[in-house]
Amino acid sequence: MKATDLRGKTAIVGVGLGGLPSAPNRSSMEIQTEAVHHALTDAGLNLSDVDGLFTGSSHAFMPALSTAEYLGIRPKISDTTMIGGSSFVGHLLPAAMALQYGLCDVALICYGSNQGSGFGKLKSMSEPQTYEAPYDPRHPITSYALATARHMHQFGTRREDLAEVAVAARRWAQLNPLAFARDDLTIEQVMASRMVNDPLSKLDCCLVTDGGGALVLVRSERAKDFPKPPVYMLGTAMAHWHRQISSMPDLTVTAAAESGPRAFAMAGLAPADVDVVELYDAFTINTLLFLEDLGFCAKGEGGAFVRGGRIAPGGSLAVNTNGGGLSCCHPGMYGTFLLIEAVQQLRGEAGARQVDNAHIALCHGNGGVLSSQVTALLGDASTL
Amino acid sequence: MNDMTNAFSGPGPDAVFAAYLADGRFMLQRCDDCKKHVFYPRVLCSHCGSPKLTWQPASSQGTVYSTTVVRRKTEQGGDYNVALVDLSEGPRMMSRVEGLAPHEVTIGMDVRAKIIDEPRHGKLLVFMPTQGGGA
Numbered sequence: 001m002k003a004t005d006l007r008g009k010t011a012i013v014g015v016g017l018g019g020l021p022s023a024p025n026r027s028s029m030e031i032q033t034e035a036v037h038h039a040l041t042d043a044g045l046n047l048s049d050v051d052g053l054f055t056g057s058s059h060a061f062m063p064a065l066s067t068a069e070y071l072g073i074r075p076k077i078s079d080t081t082m083i084g085g086s087s088f089v090g091h092l093l094p095a096a097m098a099l100q101y102g103l104c105d106v107a108l109i110c111y112g113s114n115q116g117s118g119f120g121k122l123k124s125m126s127e128p129q130t131y132e133a134p135y136d137p138r139h140p141i142t143s144y145a146l147a148t149a150r151h152m153h154q155f156g157t158r159r160e161d162l163a164e165v166a167v168a169a170r171r172w173a174q175l176n177p178l179a180f181a182r183d184d185l186t187i188e189q190v191m192a193s194r195m196v197n198d199p200l201s202k203l204d205c206c207l208v209t210d211g212g213g214a215l216v217l218v219r220s221e222r223a224k225d226f227p228k229p230p231v232y233m234l235g236t237a238m239a240h241w242h243r244q245i246s247s248m249p250d251l252t253v254t255a256a257a258e259s260g261p262r263a264f265a266m267a268g269l270a271p272a273d274v275d276v277v278e279l280y281d282a283f284t285i286n287t288l289l290f291l292e293d294l295g296f297c298a299k300g301e302g303g304a305f306v307r308g309g310r311i312a313p314g315g316s317l318a319v320n321t322n323g324g325g326l327s328c329c330h331p332g333m334y335g336t337f338l339l340i341e342a343v344q345q346l347r348g349e350a351g352a353r354q355v356d357n358a359h360i361a362l363c364h365g366n367g368g369v370l371s372s373q374v375t376a377l378l379g380d381a382s383t384l
Numbered sequence: 385m386n387d388m389t390n391a392f393s394g395p396g397p398d399a400v401f402a403a404y405l406a407d408g409r410f411m412l413q414r415c416d417d418c419k420k421h422v423f424y425p426r427v428l429c430s431h432c433g434s435p436k437l438t439w440q441p442a443s444s445q446g447t448v449y450s451t452t453v454v455r456r457k458t459e460q461g462g463d464y465n466v467a468l469v470d471l472s473e474g475p476r477m478m479s480r481v482e483g484l485a486p487h488e489v490t491i492g493m494d495v496r497a498k499i500i501d502e503p504r505h506g507k508l509l510v511f512m513p514t515q516g517g518g519a
Contacts, residue, residue: 102426130398131424132478132503137453137466145452146468198453198487246468247479249451252421 003266007384011223011230014043014216015340017060020329023210024117028059029070031111035212037337040060042226043216045106047071047177047217050216053078054091057123058113058332063153077103082365083240085280088213088335089374092236092246098334109339112212113331116180118294126275126368136367138197141205141283143199143245143369149284150251152199154300161303162284163190166203166326169281171349173323175313180218181327190365204284206334213336215343220384221243231343234360234379235267246259248370252300255373256293256364258307262364263375264295271295274377276345277317277359278338281324286313289321290364294375318355321345338363339376346380351379389442397425400439405507408498410444412473413437414482423475438458444497444512445472453486469511 032055040047040225053075055113056062064078079094081087095107109331124139138145151157167187173179184252185203193203223230239255242248259364264270271294279290290304296317297305305311311319321330322341342361344350359382363375394402397413401424404411413422415429416436424513428435446469453463465486470476481489495511501507 134508135466135478135480136454136464142452142454142466146450146466149452149491150450167397195453195455197455244478246476251468280513 001085002116003262004268006096006100007234007266007268009100009123009220010092010217010233011220011225012215012217012224012343012378013228013230014039015108015343016214017179017340018112018212018214018228019114019210019331020178021209021272022352023114025085026059026114026117028113028118028208029066030094031114031212032067032110032214033070034102035112035214036108036110039108039214039216042228045216047073047368049106050108052095052098052107052247053074054095054107054109054206056082056087056111056333057350058115073091075104083132083372083374085239085282085333085335086367086372086374087143087333088340088367089236089363089365089376090238090372090378093238095217096233096236096316099217101140105218107117108214109336110214111216111333113207113333114210115332116207116209118210124324132244132246137308140199141200142368144285145284146245146250147248147289147370148283151285151288154252155303157288157303157344159191160187161288162204163187165281165287165311166190168306168315169324169326171312172321173327175351176328178320179323179328180207181323200283200285201249206282206330207323208328209329209331211329211331211337213340215339216335229347229376229380231380232268232384234383235265235328236248236374236376237261237262238372238374241271242371243368245369252289254289254293254366256375259373260294260312260364263377267377269360269377274362275318276321276342276355276358276361277319278342278361278363279320279324280338281320282330282334282366284326285317286366286370289365289370294362294364321350321353321355334363339378342378344369345379363374363384388515391427391437393512396504397427397437401425404439404507405499406500408507410442410473410474412508413441414440414444414473421471421475422460423471423477442497443472445514446470446495446497448481448489448491448495450487450491451481463487467511469495477509477511479511481511481513
């Protein structure tokens with residue numbers, strides 16, 4: 001038995017979004033449930049078909065229990081592994097294993113939050129870290145600012161390069177009718193926005209929005225029985241090396257440098273094979289770090305790589321095609337949206353933002369403070 | 385000063401570290417087996433898993449690994465520094481560098497630990513520049 005046995009064995013047959021671009025006066029559970037309904041409708045299934053539940057929450061202590069009760073389902077297996085925003089990309093692994101071993105037949109991955117309308121500001125369940133808290137870091141931006149400062153010091157990365165990431169995300173968002181932030185944005189505007197934690201300004205930070213996402217997964221042997229073209233899980237790998245930023249070994253190298261190669265190995269693919277890239281951009285530095293750690297460019301060259309609109313619409317590499325956490329949505333945790341956008345791209349149903357000839361997508365989830373990293377490679381039927 | 389606390393009984397490493405700090409001493413654990421230093425305080429060595437960790441006085445010397453200015457309104461106390469400091473013994477810790485403006489702290493700056501009385505946290509480890517900053 002080996003990890004590569006899971007290649008292509010699981011198919012995503014339904015995806016759904018909820019509460020985008022905003023959902024005032026709606027609860028997190030209501031937003032999540034809208035996404036679940038759309039995903040099941042997309043798959044041609046009913047709630048009563050769901051017997052595996054993979055979820056996480058920014059508000060519920062026992063999210064599988066709350067979600068299953070609310071939906072009126074009785075899962076045979078649930079998993080709520082909490083590794084921050086990357087959890088939902090991470091849920092691909094237990095979902096694939098549970099399906100493969102017959103522990104369930106229809107797996108549901110879901111998340112929803114009313115963080116934008118409900119709280120008015122970022123609220124986190126994350127507990128203060130004993131040896132960091134006395135210095136009053138703002139969670140999580142101070143940690144990302146420290147990583148950014150180190151990257152700039154070590155590699156000469158410039159604020160303009162970070163701004164390039166924000167502008168590319170906004171240009172993709174302008175092609176996505178569900179994106180939250182669609183106004184024109186220039187590098188100069190990002191540079192001039194209010195400094196929050198040097199060197200990160202307000203427009204280097206992800207949005208705080210409402211939103212929900214859901215995916216329905218089955219064993220690939222059944223995948224052709226569903227209404228939409230199946231999208232197959234080719235490889236997924238997880239790595240985490242720290243919890244708090246002071247314990248991160250090298251602030252310029254994330255555990256994506258481990259999860260990426262393992263996911264590519266499971267899929268039998270290389271970065272050059274990838275048609276569309278969805279990276280968890282909680283802050284502009286994330287996109288640079290993950291392009292480097294996942295092998296799209298050399299370490300330290302992320303800033304130079306993104307210059308000149310290279311990851312924007314019309315550029316040579318399509319990155320964060322829904323507008324990302326920076327301009328589409330970021331309801332506390334963004335993982336489901338990486339997967340859903342990849343599925344829509346691989347199905348060819350992404351409308352104005354559709355990437356031509358998209359057969360292979362990479363989704364990369366990040367959680368905590370660059371702490372947990374999960375890389376997933378998805379493909380259409382031509383990639384099996 | 386070389387007393388070893390039993391790894392699995394008595395006050396735990398968190399409490400021992402805090403008690404030393406309250407006494408004005410900055411102590412670090414060092415592993416008897418792999419000889420590496422550990423921070424934050426732990427029951428097992430995070431390098432090799434050994435329970436044989438011995439408290440030793442820290443050199444208090446460090447270098448700024450990264451730094452940021454947390455922007456805050458003047459009426460709420462103004463901007464402040466948060467830094468990661470690499471201790472000369474090896475471990476890294478979060479702290480802040482005092483004795484100069486928050487934005488004047490630079491990566492690579494040599495710093496020295498100082499224990500201060502902080503209204504909200506009691507004794508707290510901060511750092512001062514080793515040269516030219518009034519250390």
